[in-house]
Amino acid sequence: MKISLLIFLLSLLGLLTGCVNDAGDTAGHWQTISSEQARDMMLESEEFVLLDVRTLWEFEMGHIEGAILIPYDQIRYMAVSELMDKRVPIFVYCQSGRRSSIAANTLAELGYFNVYDFGGIIDWIW
Secondary structure, eight states, rough: HHHHHHHHHHHHHHHHHHHHHHHHHHOOOOEEHHHHHHHHHHHSSSEEEEEEESHHHHHHHHOTTEEOOOOOGGGGHHHHHHOOOOTTOOEESSSSHHHHHHHHHHHHTTTHHHHSEEEGGGOOOO
16 A cells, blocks of 8 residues: 555656646756767757857967857856857867856756757867
């Protein structure tokens, strides 16, 4: 009897959770990938954004060709004007991976889909 009740309650919880997520989940999605995966995906994509989230000084010292700069601590304020289409793949990097992870998570919170954090420029294959 107790096991049947437990199974019933878990099933009910799953249904309720699924209904809530399906009805109003506006959060975006992001994932961590390798720099090799990022490069391959960019070569296959017709449209994408390559986003450097380091400081202006770091960006000016060297960046990946085609990248745009939005420092990670300004993502929440600048994304709306700089990243219009929330479904276009966004490939995020910083110096070593900490700031890119923060930025990718912020973009997902803002409702961006297809956000890929490939860590740091130090891992980029030129």
